[in-house]
Amino acid sequence: DTEVTQTPKHLVMGMTNKKSLKCEQHMGHRAMYWYKQKAKKPPELMFVYSYEKLSINESVPSRFSPECPNSSLLNLHLHALQPEDSALYLCASSQEPGNPHPYNSPLHFGNGTRLTVT
């Protein structure tokens, strides 16, 4: 069982829909991440939140909008997506309390949301 919970597991949406992906962790981690993964490719970093503030945005199109309501929750709001945005979206967390650097501990990944844009 993963300690990072993502919902929904699967999502099919049309190009005009608005939907949200949700991620929750209760390990006290201070950094949370969104990754996008296409089949047979490595995960691609989209966003990093550190202490609830957006610290990295890897030039992601504005149709993806992240939100970190508190240290345990991370959302990804989706609007006007394209079919090429279909992928596995992975949430991850790292950085235990007292650890000064988010990259000094492994990423803990959720099980992902399989997104299909029609």
Add this chain to the structure above:
Amino acid sequence: ELKVEQNPLFLSMQEGKNYTIYCNYSTTSDRLYWYRQDPGKSLESLFVLLSNGAVKQEGRLMASLDTKARLSTLHITAAVHDLSATYFCASTRGQFYFGTGTSLTVIP
């Protein structure tokens, strides 16, 4: 930007054989991680290597790090079918940089 390359990209090996996956990274990094991903599943952390000469072992997998050569290896001993998965290395320098992945299939 730190670039991380793995080889081979695809590996088909017989049960009981040994093999090594290589992970090269382009510039000095902080740490080196290995992850496993089963088809359609998430990534599971296997090892974290902190310093030059570090070696970690778990079951039939052993990971090592040579920071001078900017190289990490994942050695598989006496492969079994359960090890079939995609293996990613990731190096860190301000963020995580994932390697290209090695898709491993162990055949009887």
